[in-house]
Amino acid sequence: MRWNLKPIQNSENVHALSQSLQVDPTIAQLLLARGIDSFDKAKQFFRPSLEDLHDPFLMKDMDKAVSRIEHAIAQGENILIYGDYDVDGTTSVALVSSYLKTLHPMIATYIPDRYAEGYGVSYMGIDYASDNDMTLIIALDCGIKAIDKVAYAKEKGVDFIICDHHRPGPQLPDAVAVLDPKRDDCEYPYDELCGCGVGFKLISALSRKRNQPFSELHPYLDLVATAIGADIVPMTGENRILAYYGLEVINTAPRPGFKAIIQQLKKDTLTITDVVFIIAPRINAAGRMKHGNHAVTLLVENDADAAHQYATEIEQYNADRKDADKSITEEALKQILKNNETNRKTSVVYQEDWHKGVIGIVASRLIETYYRPTLVFTKSGDKLAASARSVKGFDVYNALHECEDLIEQFGGHKYAAGLTLKEENYEAFKQRFEDVVNASCEERLLIPEITIDAKIDLDDITEKFYRIIKQFAPFGPGNMKPTFMTENLVDTGYGKRVGADETHLKVTVTQNNKGKRIGGIGFGIGDAYDLISNKKPFSAAYVLDENAWNGEVDLQLRIKDIK
Known part of the structure; x- marks a missing residue:
């Protein structure tokens, strides 16, 4: 490695902060490296406060979103809460739907099927809303690039509110409101929220509009902390405050769904690491192996016995996920050896019967052996679908952008992305991706740091x-x-x-x-x-x-x- x-921090600054806080100089150095250079900032860091959360109405379009939801409640409209099948999506749907049900009975939820519909807003989901007389869809953790889908919904008389945290494209969907702190024209002070974090800002704005005490939102923070940990967003600013208090809820008054999972673990106090490696994989397993609906059902369940039953089922999905992940990883490693590809700058593997639900995990496993940008493909309908994972310092999203003409669609982040392409383009894509990485990835980035x-x-x-x-x-x-x-x-x-x-x-x-x-x-x-x-x-x-x-x-x- x-x-x-x-770099060592300025010795005068280290000495001054060390004296001010009465701490070891090494502690002062660690704090300065995190931008904490005064007693007040240190107090804020060591004693996170919910009072330091930003006003949700600073987010672009928040007033429009709140106004449209209030109108829907007043008119007795049916509202559909739509989110992806991963942890961020399912916790977001559980969060917003359970809060809105305290205000309005006509709330339904929708998680797309990973295999039949794929990632993000789907035409099937919009048809479901239209067929069931739902006139408003609140999309969480997805939708920022759903230009055509939102237009299709509008033709059917269905409005959209989008709560997303992914990078927008050059054009925004024509929705009633687009809440995304990564919008260029959004001046919200913190742009690293996860999807569930954006959902939490939405319910914060609704509760403020209704003059509800903020304390009524505390029980929802276990969901937000889980999404923050699972989505690997920065543990800074608002995320750190929300995670800090969310962990407190998980450890002192968890919702029945979390309690049922925790009871199987024999652990007294859970850290964010436990949330990432114990709770999150189980929630994820539902969408990977069966359907994301199972995760939402567990997370909104108020009855302890029912929650225990759902948690037991999800435990089985997680066991199945582990088996699939292990066997596919072994097959992928054999494929790399067989094709003589150990010295490439990338790992790109494909087998048509690999389980689509675990290819992202397998990509991460391959990086543990061959530390380089990695894509794992499987057959999905008449196309190939892949999960991409990257190494520290290399932007795989940008690399995929360079191969855009060979891809049907793609989306994601710097270190994790998903894409689909036609089978006949696979070999050409595999070579192009290798060429792009070869030309743009510094050699040192291929050694773990x-x-x-x-x-x-x-x-x-x-x-x-x-x-x-x-x-x-x-x-x-x-x-x-x-x-x-x-x-x-x-x-x-x-x-x-x-x-x-x-x-x-x-x-x-x-x-x-x-x-x-x-x-x-x-x-x-x-x-x-x-x-x-x-x-x-x-x-x-x-x-x-x-x-x-x-x-x-x-x-x-x-x-x-x-x-």
């Missing part, structure tokens, strides 16, 4: 130091758990490979053969044992962690890499 040590926040000594690691680091949570992009580096470490002789297949490394280290001893675990780096055996000195890049064993909790290094 490439080790990238962040560890960004190191600070170089420290083992003696710097104290209970107080770790306690403050823990208060940097919730962690995520833009506020990752700090990674440290320590030099001149020596294993005390307890180092060994561990795990069923000895892929992990367990050590107990000292620095310069004196002073403090601390344990460490390195997952997936068992091969580094030779670097640390026989008391050879080494450097480690790691995050600080707790190791609970036999009722005792000790600090440990969770080692990412060794040199």
